[in-house]
Amino acid sequence: MIRVEQWSPADGLSLEPNALVAAKEIDRNLALTAGPGAGKTEMLAQRADFLLRTGSCRYPKRILAISFKVDASQNLKARVRKRCGQELAARFDSHTFHAFAKRIIDRFRLVLTGRDALDPDYSIGKHRVQRRSITFDDMVPLAVQIVESSQIARNAIRQTYSHVFLDEFQDCTNAQYELIKACFQDTTVRLTAVGDTKQRIMGWAGALEGIFESYAEDFDAHPLNLYQNFRSEPRLRRMQNAMVHVMDPPAALDGADLPGDEGEIEVLRFDNDDDEAEALADSVRGWIDDEGVNPSEIAVLVSKQQNLYCQKLRAALDAKGVPYRDEDATQNLASEPVANLIxxxxxxxxxxxxxxxxxxxxxxxxxxxxxxxxxxxxxxxxxxxxxxxxxxxxxxxxxxxxxxxxxxxxxxxxxxxxxxxxxxxxxxxxxxxxxxxxxxxxxxxxxxxxxxxxxxxxxxxxxFSGDQAAKIMSIHKSKGLEFDTVVVLGVEKQTFWGDQDAERSAYFVGISRAKRRLYLTVCNERERPEGANNRWNVARTEHDEFVGYATPYL
Structure with missing residues (x-):
């Protein structure tokens, strides 16, 4: 154990000023927002190292981390283990919301009575069967019911944990937030909520509007922002910063803080999507053969309907023998968690x-x-x-x-x-x-x-995993990923046609996936593909605003 003032980031890493403040915070709850590539996971791992190594998380208290996806939960646990060692990391619990809810149900099942009562060997299935089975969607509400109705359950949870990390908090749903409040509101447990409001593109899943503002008020949380994108080369970061100037002016950096000419941005304009598909397939083949880029480091991103927009590109890639994987969740078996497990x-x-x-x-x-x-x-x-x-x-x-x-x-x-x-x-x-x-x-x-x-x-x-294949996916599915080379296909008004704030946020996510090279494509015409409805626009118009962010950095 070391004194607080003696602690420095593990493994000799350096953190930007706000990240260092967040890692060493003792007295306040935190609402930490950050852009893509800003090192949110690393900051949480360093914060865990600080709390455990300095004794700020007093033994036998534990740290609870809650994520939205299994892989994110596992990655954070692994990062903490790497930073502070297996012995200290044993006091770091990393779960998804549903896994945390299930632990509460399993431990305090007897609190549930009447129609919600469960047998010891209850299961999770597709239908609710009294006493025998609950559905996946029942888990969080039942956990909330237990915590709100049982002082024993509340005290047990609060006595177990001194600190809680909430990752990707912008996607928190109402039910999940109610669970957090039931467990930890008005307690001495210190919460750190981390997320990116610019990436809040999961509204369809019930994500709260203004979740950070609500959380900051409910938990008297101190707001901090992480600005640095350590993923992208300087030229790409300046383009991203130009968007931040529009999306969130106070969060933008001065251009002088992003020096360097490394990185590549190009806008490719075509008469039609046949020319686009042929040119892109040639480029991908060249990146792989001539530059030695691993195919898995190449991604083609589409705002929506990639099954329609990429029909010609897939055919062109096939014709040139380019390995690729379509990441459409309805088609891609390798994206299934159970497939990865097996x-x-x-x-x-x-x-x-x-x-x-x-x-x-x-x-x-x-x-x-x-x-x-x-x-x-x-x-x-x-x-x-x-x-x-x-x-x-x-x-x-x-x-x-x-x-x-x-x-x-x-x-x-x-x-x-x-x-x-x-x-x-x-x-x-x-x-x-x-x-x-x-x-x-x-x-x-x-x-x-x-x-x-x-x-x-x-x-x-x-x-099976497609680790040696280029990726074709929607911008939404690319969230949280990174690639050496990214192509954003179809930067056109007819592609980004929804609410402009939402479309701007999605576009920002797409361009910020690129580490070294970003290509934007525009077509004058896109032939109606098989399966498209009558609303498909053949004539296309360049999205002046979105392409304009790139123009100064070409």
């Missing part, structure tokens, strides 16, 4: 050393469950035995991953040891209908097909 395990079972998949599995199965030290040890021992047993069966040729029946057996064993409830909690869609089972079956069938083609299992499964 493939990670098969890689570990079949490969000699798979540190990435191995650590992701440990985070999900062991470290991500908020267990105490003894139960965490038992869970890890149980998991290690399972992995070793499957490896032995494969080595002894008692099971064959290329055999579909054997593969299905191993996948079912994996899901049983992880726990069906934990698997359902990976995605809100898994609690509805037979969607989860369809994804499990599709993943198993796809993995079987790949491993039956003669390559060794590790090579075959690596192709």
């Amino acid at each position: 493939v990670d395990f098969l890689l570990v079972a079949a490969g000699q050393r798979q540190p990435g998949p191995f650590q992701r599995l440990l985070d999900l199965v062991v470290f991500g469950r908020g267990l105490d030290q003894e139960n965490e040890y038992r869970a890890r021992s149980r998991w290690n035995r399972f992995v070793a047993t499957v490896k032995q069966r494969l080595a002894a040729e008692e099971a064959d991953l290329a055999d579909l029946d054997d593969l299905r057996t191993i996948v079912n064993e994996l899901l049983d040891i992880v726990g069906r409830d934990a698997v359902v909690a990976l995605s809100s869609e898994y609690a509805h209908g037979d969607y989860l089972q369809l994804q499990i079956d599709a993943t198993t069938d796809r993995a079987h097909t790949l491993m039956s083609e003669g390559d060794d299992p590790v090579t075959a499964l690596a192709s």
Whole structure:
């Protein structure tokens, strides 16, 4: 343990001034907003290191971090472990909102009575069945009910945690915010809410308007902003800053604070989308072959309807043999959390050393469950035995991953040891209908097909993830990702046609995905693609404002 004044950021990293203030804050709740690439996760990891290493989070108190996605929750836990070591990180619990809600329900289930009463072996399924099953959407409201009605539950939660981190807070829904207030409002627990109001493009999911303002008032939170984008080269950062001048003038930097000519921005104008597709396919091929850019570091982003806008581009990429993956959530199996779980395990079972998949599995199965030290040890021992047993069966040729029946057996064993409830909690869609089972079956069938083609299992499964493929996706799906080279396709008034504040925010998200190179494309005409309705505009007009942000930096 060290004194507060002796602490400095772990691993010799430097933080911008406001990030350092946030990391070392002791007395106040914080409302921290930041732009894309501003190092929000790193700031939280350094804050955890400060609180644990200085004893500001007094033993045996713990830190609770709540994220919206499983991968974000796991990444933050891993970052904290890297910064302050396994021993101190054992007092850092990182959950999604639904995982946190389920822990409350499991621990204080008996508070629920009447129609909400649950049996000890209740499950999470597609239908509400009295005492036996709840739906994914029931979890947070039931947790709120428990905390609001039981002083014992409230006290237990408040006595466990001295600090709470709320990541990507701009996407917090009403029900989730009610859970936070029920647990921690008017207490000595210190909250740090982190997010980016410029990225609040999830209104369809019930995200609150003005959530940071409401939170700041309800929790008397001190506002801070992080401005620096460490992801992008200076030329790209200046374009982004030009947008900030319009979107949030007080948050903009002086141009002198962003020196350097590194980075590349181009606007490509075409007569039609045939020329656009051919030129882009040639460019992507060249970036891969001539510059050695990893295909996974290239992304083509579309405001909306990428299945329509990218039909010709996909055909052109196919014709030139360019590996790509369409990230449309309705088509892309590899984006499914359960698919990643299954493939990670098969890689570990079949490969000699798979540190990435191995650590992701440990985070999900062991470290991500908020267990105490003894139960965490038992869970890890149980998991290690399972992995070793499957490896032995494969080595002894008692099971064959290329055999579909054997593969299905191993996948079912994996899901049983992880726990069906934990698997359902990976995605809100898994609690509805037979969607989860369809994804499990599709993943198993796809993995079987790949491993039956003669390559060794590790090579075959690596192709499943598409790590060696360029990405085609909507701007919304690109949120939180980063790429060496980004193409924003169709910067036209007919593409960004909605509410201009919302469209400006989405466009900002898109351009800020690029680390080194940004291309914007504009067409005079876009032929109506197959599947488009009569509202499709063939004639196109350049979006003067959006292209104008790039013009000074070409």
